[in-house]
Amino acid sequence: MTPILELKSVSRRFGGLRAVRDVSFGMQQGEILFVIGPNGAGKTTVFNLISGFLHPDEGTIIFNGHNITRMPPHDSARLGIGRTFQIVKPLPSLTVQQNVMLGAFMHTSSVVNAEKEAGKILSFLQMEPLKDLPARGLPLAALKRLEIARALATKPKLILLDEVVSGLTTAEALALAELVKRLPEWGVSVVGGVEHVMQVVMKIADRVVVLDYGAKIAEGKPEEVVKNPAVIEAYLGAKYKEIVQ
Amino acid sequence: MSGWKFWVLMAVVSGLSCLPLLSSNNYLLQVVFRIALFAALGLAWNLVGGYAGQLSLGHAAFFGMGAYGLAIFTSHHIPMWISLILAALFATLIGGVIGKIVFRLRGPYFTLATIAFAEVLRLGAANLDITGGAIGLSTPSLFTGPSFWKLFYISSIALAVMSFLINYWTSRSRFGYYLMAIREDEETASAVGIDTANYKLRSLLISAFFTALAGALYGSAFQFIVPDSVLTIDISVQMAIIAMLGGAGTLLGPIIGAVLLLTASELFKNEFGERHLLIYGTLIVLVVLFLPEGIVGGLQERLKRRKKPPTGAIPSALGRAEVQGVEP
Numbered sequence: 044m045t046p047i048l049e050l051k052s053v054s055r056r057f058g059g060l061r062a063v064r065d066v067s068f069g070m071q072q073g074e075i076l077f078v079i080g081p082n083g084a085g086k087t088t089v090f091n092l093i094s095g096f097l098h099p100d101e102g103t104i105i106f107n108g109h110n111i112t113r114m115p116p117h118d119s120a121r122l123g124i125g126r127t128f129q130i131v132k133p134l135p136s137l138t139v140q141q142n143v144m145l146g147a148f149m150h151t152s153s154v155v156n157a158e159k160e161a162g163k164i165l166s167f168l169q170m171e172p173l174k175d176l177p178a179r180g181l182p183l184a185a186l187k188r189l190e191i192a193r194a195l196a197t198k199p200k201l202i203l204l205d206e207v208v209s210g211l212t213t214a215e216a217l218a219l220a221e222l223v224k225r226l227p228e229w230g231v232s233v234v235g236g237v238e239h240v241m242q243v244v245m246k247i248a249d250r251v252v253v254l255d256y257g258a259k260i261a262e263g264k265p266e267e268v269v270k271n272p273a274v275i276e277a278y279l280g281a282k283y284k285e286i287v288q
Numbered sequence: 289m290s291g292w293k294f295w296v297l298m299a300v301v302s303g304l305s306c307l308p309l310l311s312s313n314n315y316l317l318q319v320v321f322r323i324a325l326f327a328a329l330g331l332a333w334n335l336v337g338g339y340a341g342q343l344s345l346g347h348a349a350f351f352g353m354g355a356y357g358l359a360i361f362t363s364h365h366i367p368m369w370i371s372l373i374l375a376a377l378f379a380t381l382i383g384g385v386i387g388k389i390v391f392r393l394r395g396p397y398f399t400l401a402t403i404a405f406a407e408v409l410r411l412g413a414a415n416l417d418i419t420g421g422a423i424g425l426s427t428p429s430l431f432t433g434p435s436f437w438k439l440f441y442i443s444s445i446a447l448a449v450m451s452f453l454i455n456y457w458t459s460r461s462r463f464g465y466y467l468m469a470i471r472e473d474e475e476t477a478s479a480v481g482i483d484t485a486n487y488k489l490r491s492l493l494i495s496a497f498f499t500a501l502a503g504a505l506y507g508s509a510f511q512f513i514v515p516d517s518v519l520t521i522d523i524s525v526q527m528a529i530i531a532m533l534g535g536a537g538t539l540l541g542p543i544i545g546a547v548l549l550l551t552a553s554e555l556f557k558n559e560f561g562e563r564h565l566l567i568y569g570t571l572i573v574l575v576v577l578f579l580p581e582g583i584v585g586g587l588q589e590r591l592k593r594r595k596k597p598p599t600g601a602i603p604s605a606l607g608r609a610e611v612q613g614v615e616p
Contacts, residue, residue: 134472182607218605
């Protein structure tokens with residue numbers, strides 16, 4: 044089976060900083076993959092590279108058989124890559140429903156159809172009671188879901204969830220994780236990015252890629268990865284590596 | 289606003305706009321001509337500045353191209369009405385070229401570039417032979433005879449209605465939603481697959497076309513144009529202020545803005561002479577301070593705030609306490 048997404052030796056520099064260096068990984072259709080790593084490890088840069096908001100200096104990115112290495116974001120969105128933003132970016136003066144309709148407009152030009160589609164997605168994310176409120180002033184938990192709803196409305200094949208649970212309380216994060224776990228029902232693969240909410244990662248990830256200082260240091264099933272000495276060192280420092288072992 | 293109320297309001301507005309036709313006072317007709325013309329201009333600006341949120345202060349360029357286009361094309365023995373359309377199409381074409389360049393810029397840089405573009409045209413028109421330099425050109429009169437101002441008033445109303453219909457369609461079509469998404473957040477817009485540069489350009493093309501038609505009508509009504517009358521930054525600023533005062537990105541905003549601002553300006557002009565500009569300025573400051581979304585926008589915002597779902601309806605995982613505005 045050919046992978047839905049494949050990064051081949053991707054690197055990206057910002058001036059002297061090598062934010063992503065020589066990172067390669069792939070994922071299958073329907074998989075939930077999490078990219079984890081400490082603050083500054085390059086997770087968001089990886090998301091920006093996949094979604095076309097940034098382009099790599101070296102390497103190639105293949106999505107569903109298309110080379111998307113240099114594709115602008117609106118084109119990769121049309122190919123089927125939906126994304127959410129780490130720092131939520133709602134359309135503040137539009138209502139929750141209108142925010143989601145904007146995603147749905149990718150496949151229909153009719154306002155009525157877009158409303159219908161938005162309704163389905165909002166009920167999946169349990170957001171129906173909020174649908175007529177303007178996105179401005181909603182609590183973070185609702186805004187995080189709104190990001191997912193808008194991306195899901197474009198009917199993506201792959202959805203990129205950057206720091207999808209950061210800033211949420213544990214209860215809110217776990218409730219959201221349950222929903223993320225069900226995303227493959229909608230025919231989407233998921234790449235999630237999380238800094239440290241391992242509880243969520245352990246619960247829903249099929250596979251984990253660990254970044255540190257822009258380089259991939261480990262990859263595998265979540266329960267294997269958390270035991271990996273390199274991962275423990277990246278998160279807690281060399282001292283803890285010895286204690287754990 | 290719900291369906292029938294909206295159309296009742298529109299019927300009232302169209303009824304009122306017929307009233308001046310009963311009068312044969314040329315001064316009055318000239319004033320209402322200007323009001324309708326600026327309503328059309330505000331609506332045309334609203335597509336780019338309101339829905340798409342791109343604060344252009346260079347629309348005088350299209351206004352001027354319409355007026356000069358009409359004068360120049362007719363002087364080459366092209367029939368008047370064809371010249372009118374040609375002038376508008378020419379302005380649209382130039383709008384396309386300029387849009388390609390200025391839409392690369394965002395925020396204040398975009399605004400500055402639009403000002404610069406209009407100023408370049410103004411200076412060009414003041415120095416070229418084809419435009420008659422600073423002396424200007426005489427423009428052909430589209431209408432003649434005793435009902436001169438009545439006919440100009442009717443055509444300005446027709447133009448305002450066309451601009452309104454385009455705005456109406458925009459407000460409830462995918463095109464309009466895309467423009468609003470661009471206004472709210474360009475990155476989010478491209479994340480849902482919107483080619484933001486392309487849609488901004490489309491809004492500018494429509495806007496330029498209607499602005500140029502208005503410019504041609506204006507030039508034709510006053511029969512003589514100079515760079516400082518049709519290419520001045522005053523025109524650009526007035527278009528923006530009319531839309532913003534009434535409510536940028538709303539349907540009725542530009543109409544209300546035009547009626548209020550032009551009536552006020554006319555009344556104060558008679559009463560206070562040159563000092564009317566001071567009152568005009570104060571009025572704008574008051575609106576910006578107390579109704580930053582404009583008159584219609586501010587009212588809509590107040591209505592929206594009243595709609596809140598019942599507490600029990602919101603799952604606690606969505607932050608129920610915060611939606612209700614109480615401390616958890």
